[in-house]
Amino acid sequence: MQTDELERTLRPSLGDRITSVEAFPDTAGRVRFRREAALDVFRSVHALGFHHLSTVGGIDWVDHREVFYILWSDDTRQYVVLSTDVPASDAHVESATPVWPSANWHERETWELVDITFDHHPDLRHLLTPDGYAFHPLLRSFKLHEPEELEVKARHV
Amino acid sequence: MTTPASAPRLARSATQPESFRADGDLLMAGQPAVPFVEIEALRVKEFIPAAKEALTDLIAEQGQSKLIRPVFNWAGRNSLFPLHWGLACCAIEFAAAFGARWDAERFGVVPRSSPRQCDLMIVNGTVTWKVAHKLITLYEQMPEPKWVIAMGNCATGGGPFRTAYSVVPGVDKLVPVDVYIAGCPPRPEAMLDGILRLETLIRERKE
């Protein structure tokens, strides 16, 4: 599937809920969408045969944050990237778990490391860091701490 | 102590037999030699009363600490059972030490899979804050007396990840550590050396 073909397939049903479809190396393309339409986009892309959610991640661009989803299709043997921007002050997006149950742990990880909340997530708990951990270590504002200082804050055992 | 002629014989020699002296295990510096208890083939039912009688006798004569402590120390340090677990890359060396080449079992070190059967915890790898309270639980599940070896730079002081957001900078923040082994990772020889050093510590254990 080529990028323009991807756009031709998605555009009629989604309209301006997707902002752009760009070429992206080694994938069918990158679909940028508005975060209000997240679930519609997930369902449409799932219907195209992208049944395997490879990863969910977040990027801190300082002025805003980006959530991306990498999907794989066994039919066309291709990846596709979905991505959306969320403002740093109000970083949340709809959870992808109704469409791809495997999003569960990926979203927990993104939530605790990049501080992006996933609405209607079934079980949004800490995955890699201890319960009550006060930091979001993959944010650019996070500084490496002196171990003692970190210990005081991290110690919720 | 009375020994009926028909009953199995419990012989107690006032002098140390050569075998024990050569080993030197029960000889403590500055302490009188511990009398040797020779127990011949007994059935289980006979052994316990017989041993009890012999020990009661000896304790009355010697005082408890002088007799029991060296025997326990000797038994303890020759059968250290470490917990069979691995946290990170150091666990590979831990595993190698029990292979044919280094054969840690010749020191009586046998890894056990349940903390209830262990008296030694070898922390072989990076401890994160996430796993910290699991480690403490495992430690608390081990019966007394127990020892801890911090193996590798990570367990000793956080190692290369000392300032990372998730790593405990030294396992001595969580449990008391008896022996530290440096290295990233320490070779199996170093691990065995650490165990031998721990044996020296146990040999000198008093209370």
Ligand code: SF4
């Ligand atoms: S000390 Fe080195 S080898 Fe051992 S767990 Fe840490 S990083 Fe791995």
